[in-house]
Amino acid sequence: MELVVGLIEPGADEHIRLRPVLFGFVVPCVTxxxxxxxxxxxxxxxxYCDFNTYANMEDRIEAYVQALCSELRMLAAEPPPPAPISPEAAALPPTIFFGGGTPTMLALDQFERVLNAAHALVPLEGAEISSEANPGTVLGRDYLRGLRSLGVNRLSMGVQSLHDPTLRILGRIHTADEAYRSYVEAREAGFANINLDFIFGLPGQELAQWEATLNAVTAWGVDHFALYSLILEESTPLYAQVTSGRMQVPDDEATGAMYEAALGHFAAAGYMQYEISNWAYEQAEGSRQQAEVRFPQFACRHNIAYWLNSDYLAAGAGAHGHVFPRRYYDILGIDEYIRAVNEGRRPVAETTPLTPADLAAETMMMGMRLNIGVGEAHFAARCGRPLDEVYGEAISELVDQGLVERVAGRVRLTPRGRMFGNRVFARFL
Ligand code: SF4
Known part of the structure; x- marks a missing residue:
């Protein structure tokens, strides 16, 4: 890769500053x-959860928030240098994503302090600011209005199921009715962009029950859905229950039928699938058809940044960041994390160097999850080499197998490729 020139672009987006030349193309750089x-x-x-999250540690929240703000200030004091970025990635707004865990366990003033500290890193104006929310902890309209007034403009609620016995098996702290009430309260509080997460392939779940769930939630008028197939993680109680035979989960065929039911259901209800697990509502039939090379209005821009294999910073215990040529994650334990920050250290647990080959493989594996696939221009800008020079042979093989197709300068999964995504992804490793 040869980055020949860097010019200051007057009037460009505040965060798009340099325009080096790559293969004769001008490629923007971004902070x-x-x-x-x-x-x-x-x-x-x-x-079922194996995320880095802890129960019964509410007494640490304030100390954690203080440490988190300190870590954000440390990151702001040492910003990474601007990196080449594709036009697709450059078109994304700034994004901040509060994930967990349960971000809505923070008090509003704690949220505000974290956002103020984050502002030194990422501009809040025009940003997509998302927060995950457990419907069992959302604290009513006043809390939600407060969150909205702080600038949080996208809420992602983990509903997971509308079947109360299943919610109890999963250990969720809400019922289906409470999830619905939280959703309505979020709407009333002014959230115009709400995602609901659901899981399929749950213990005892049958296709008819799943279809009833899809019918019910579509009627709620939700903007965005993310659907996940249950993954049994070894460290979880549910894994032990299933592997000991005390609980049954649907087999792969039944789970596949649930996914296919969701595909048909959401398409008929006016939702555009833009990633393997994500759907966003698109009002006009025409715009959905044209939407093949763009993202729907309610698509999650933060996650799109991941799928475009963009760089992102991360802060907080166990948070994973990616700033090429390395990725890192922070110390997992809450007390250890707080201690490290209070001692003035960056609370990084591990840093992994990444090679250009890693970057190319990740750009394909992440990007092929998107319905629009990977653009040749995007790949060249992100990875510094033409797509066909790196993966031409692999792509030709996959095209011959009917798993991927080339459309208008892009490579994307075919419908058959969606069923065998892992075979495709493995070819790019
Ligand atoms: S609420 Fe979410 S993060 Fe917390 S334990 Fe449940 S699944 Fe895990």
Whole structure:
């Protein structure tokens, strides 16, 4: 890769500053504009969860928030240098994502302090600011209005199921009715962009029950859905229950049928699938058809930054960041994390160097999850080499197998490729 010139672009986006030349193309460079913030507190651990989150540690929240603000200030004091970026990635707004854990366990003033500290890293104006929310902990309209007035403009609620016995098995702290009430309260508080997460392939779940769930939630008028197939993680109570035979989960065929049911259901209800697990509502049929090379209005821009393999910073216990040529994650334990920051150290647990080959493989594996696939121009800008020079042979093989197709300068999965995504992803490793 040869970066020949760097010019200051007057009037360009404040965060797009340099325009080096690459293969004869002008490629913008960008300073950091995506930030993940981890809030590792939950009221109770769910039976299937292996995220870095802790129950019964509410007494640490204030000390954690102070440490988190300090870490954000440390990151702001040493910003990474501007990096080449594709036009697709450059078109994304700044994004901040509060994940967990349960970010809505923070008091409003704590949220505000974290946002103020984050502002030194990522501009809040025009930013997509998302927060995950457990419907069992959302504290009513006043809390939600407060969150909205702080600038949080996207809420992602983990509903997971509308079947109360299943919610109890999962260890969720809310019922289906409470999830619905939280959703309505979020709407009333002014959230115009709400995602709901659901899991399929749950213990005892049958296709008819899943279809009833899809019918019910579509009627709520939700902007965005993320659907995940249950993954049994070894460290979880649910894994032990299933492997000991005390609980049954649907087999792969039944789970595949649930996914296919969701595909048909959301398409008929006016939702555009833009990633393997994500759908966003698109009002006009025409715009959905044209939307093949753009993202729907309610698509999550923060996650798109991940799928475009963009760089992003991360802060908080166990948070993972990616700033090529390295990725890192922070210390997992809450007390250890707080101690490290209070001693003036960056609370990084481990840093992994990344090679250009890693960058190319990740750009393909992440990008192929998107319905629009990977653009040749995007790949060249991000990875510094033409797509065909690196993966031409692999792509030709996959095209011959009917798993991927080339459309208008892009490579994307075919419908058959979606069923065998892992075979495709493995070819880019
Ligand atoms: S609420 Fe979410 S993060 Fe917390 S334990 Fe449950 S699944 Fe895990």
């Amino acid at each position: 950091m504009k995506h930030l993940y913030i981890h809030i590792p507190f939950c009221h109770r651990r769910c039976a």
